[in-house]
Structure formats: structure tokens, C-alpha cells
Amino acid sequence: MINWNLDYKMIDIHTHMGPEYPIYYPEHDADSMVRYMDECGVELIVSAPCEDLFVTGSVRRDITTAMRTYPDRIKGYFAFNPNTGATVQEMEKAFAENPGYVGLKFLPDYHRTNITDPSYADALAFANERKLIVLSHTWGLSMNAEQCNSAEKIRQIVETYPDLKFIMGHSIQGQSDIAIKIAKDYENAYLDLCDTGRFNGIIEKMVAAVGAQKVLYATDAPMQGYRFIQGAVLAADITDAEKKLIFRDNALRLLNMEDK
Amino acid sequence: MKLIDANACIGSDFVKHPIVNHESFIVMENVKTAETPAELISVMDKFEIQQAAVWHRAMFDYDPIKGNEVLTEAIRGYEDRMLPVWTILPAISDTEFAPDTFFDKMKKNGVKMLKAFPLQNRYILCDVTMGDQLKAMEELQIPLYLEPQPDYQYIYDVLKEFPNLTVILNNIGIWPSARLIYPLLKRYPNVYLETGDTGLTHAYEEICQKFGSHRLLYGSNFPSNSPGCSLNCLLKAKISDEERENIAHRNMERLLGEVKL
16 A cells, blocks of 8 residues: 655755746746645755756846745755856855855756866866765756766766765666666765656665665656656655655755754 | 556567656666566556556557557456557558458457557658548547657647547656647647646646646556656645546546447
8 A cells, every 4th residue: 555645744856946948837936836845745945946057147046035035945056057157256155145055056968068078177176175965967868969967977977076965867867777876886976866766666776776865856846746756756665764765864964954 | 536547558678668758858768567467457456546558568669560469469358457559550551450440350359549659650640641540530539649759740730630539648758848738638629638747736737727627537657657656646636526536537438438439
């Protein structure tokens, strides 16, 4: 019998905010996202708004406002676009002014720049020095038939920067078996269930291979609702304790909020 | 609540499983398949799914004619739990699908639903290619599963020619755009959406409000997806019990009841 309800709240480590070009999803601002979090049992999200990822230049209005308005519900990623860049000084200032920032967000496929390109080096060094989270989009092969964030590049990054906490967004979709191997080989590499968590049997495979402590609940909200991937975890043939690690405890550990 | 899964697949993958990812292109992944009907039944039992519309990988990976035979043979003895879905080809080349014999064959084998994979099988689903077949399917009200590969254009085109065709949109990817689906739901009352990939915020609520709950068919899109994904969304959507029951089983029962074979 599947237990569809939990007696604790979840943390979604991979979300966005605001509209994005490919699809229609009208509830995308911070207020509506928090309302839907309440509906779906999600206590906290970590977000990289689309305006920071897709608008040229440093905007960051949505996330800074959201983190100030909902300090206990929304944390932020500093979105780093290697084409427009951000200096270490700019990142230092942003993190000092906005304590809700917990890490960096990369989108190598969309920014059409290899994650191993030198344009990422300063940002990676910044994150490594401060032991920050780096959430990077990872796919084996992208929609542009490029491999900006494929497995061999991700392996290189987690090996070169051992002190940052690297979340493999989408768990290198298309190469997820290698992502699982990377999560097993490198202490600082984590599997992210965004989209990929729906594949039948993959959660059980991840947990069996690397342990639930390396697997993170993640959705891409608001482009995707919170419940779809929740359903895959709730129905997975793993223990309740493993589900709690995935839904909550691993994120708290990564966010240095274990006392919560 | 009774559940009929409108979209499940049996059979092992030829290489890996092709999955429509959130940017609508295909990724190949290893998923846990149900090689046999018994394996699918055990999945259905876990999720308390009473019946499933079932197709076989061999229809896609190997050949529609052989695949239909493989499915028919495989599910013999499981007719109370499995609703077979065959794949159709143009009769102008593959004469086994000629309307005067094929639909009788469907009836004899208890088949009431069809799939078409025009991209995979290299034809254009249109009046020029197979007008007699599509006309007959309209008249017989045989549901036709179509997936938007490589895109929705051919679905728009075939519905323009055959507006009374019963179409079930499926395997749409988990970022399904209302910009592509809503126009079809608005224009054609006989277009339905199978929910296996539907997890957008308040998607069930909005579709029920705009088009009515009778336009959604609960589906898992197994084994691309764990059945838990869409089922969790259905169970917790803020819709009435009546609407939930419609999606869970009544709409599929109605569609099957309308088939005139």
C-alpha cells in the first residue's frame, strides 16, 4: 500500500521563477509559488529565476525580492551566465547583501558554453572556496546536439573543485547511469530528480547504487508542479527513511540547516 | 476509486527506452520495463489500477504487424485487465490494414483502440495516404493514440481533414504546452489528453475548468514514467470527486462503449 501523504514538509532544491519562453504556466511569481508550496507540502525551495538565466545582464530583482519577502520559504541561486559573466567582487557583494543566496546556478546547454570553458573558472573557484552549492543543468546531449554539460565534463568539474557541492541537475539525463557512478565516486556530487526522477525504476536504482543521502527532490517548478516527482518518490520501493532523506534531510544538510 | 490506465506498454526495450524529455526531444535511458503481462499486472496491483490500455514495444521497435501479433499472443488470458491497443499502417502499402478486413480482425481480437507512429513508420497520416481508413475510423469512433513526434503539426493537419476522428494525445513530454494542446481541445470535442506526462501546476484544475473533466484520461505512460507521478497529481488535484472519477475511469469506459465495431 502506497502512503501518498507525509507527516513532514519537503524541500525542493531545483526551482525557477517567472515566465520562460517554451511553455504556458501562469502561476510563476513568488506569491503564487508559495501558495502552491503550501498546497503541496513544500516548506522551502531554492530558486534561480528565469530572468537571471535568460535576460542579458544582471537583473536579479525577482530572487532578491522573493528572498526578502519569504526568507524562510525561498532561498536563491546566483545565476551565472558565462556569456555576460559576473566578477568575484560582484558575487561577493550579492552574497553579502542577500543572505538567502546559497550557491550558484549554471545552465551550460542553454548558454551554449562548455562547463569546462575558462569562462566558468572564477565562478567555480568562488564556489569551491566558500563550499557553496553549484546547481548545474546536466544533460548527456543537449537540444542543440552539443555536449556542454555531459558526463565526462561533470566528472572533471567535481574532481577539480572538491569543496563545492555539485548538484547534477536532471542527473545527466541521457547518461544517468554515469551520473550515478559519478555520485558514487565523488563525495561532492549529488543526483537531482528533476524530470529524470520520473523514469520508472530510476529512484530505486540510484538509492541502491549510491544511497539515498546522495539523491535530492527537485522539480523545475514553476515549469513543473511539485507533485509529479513527489509521486515517483512516494511510490518508489525504498524505505520511509530513505524517502525523508530525499525529500528533506539531504537538502537541509547541503543548506547547513540541519538544526531545522 | 476505480482506475483505468490509458497508456501502458509491455515488452523489453530494443536498446534503451526513448523518452520525451522536458524540452521535447528524445533521450535514451534505461528504465524498468514490464517484459510480460504478469509483470505489468504486478505494477498495476501496486497502484490499484484495475485495467490498462496496453501496447507492445515490438510495434514500435520492430514492426506494427508483427508487434500487433506479439501483443495479442502475450495478453491472452489477461483480457479482464488489459485493453489491447494495436498499431495501424497505410493499407495502400500494407494491405493487411485494408478497412474491409482489418476492422473485422480488430473485433475478433477484442481490439478497440489504435496507435499510429507515422514518423517511425515513414508515412504521412493524411487523406492522400489513408483516407479510407481514417474515414472508417471516424465512423466507427475508434480512438487513435497520437504522440507529437516530431511535433504537433501532423496532428493539426489530420484533424483538419478528419475533424470527427477520436484522438488521444499521449507521450507529450513533461513540459506540455497549453499553446499546442488547448487549441485542439477547444476546436475538436473528440480530442482527449492522456495524463501520463501531465504534472504542471494546477493543470488538471485548469483543463477541467476550461474544457471539462471528460477530456482527460488518466494514464501512466509506463515505463517512461513511474505510475506514481500522474497518479499523485490526480489524487490531489483540487477538482470534484465527480471530475476525478471521470478522469480515472469513466471517460475511458465511455470511449470504449462508443466504438462501433
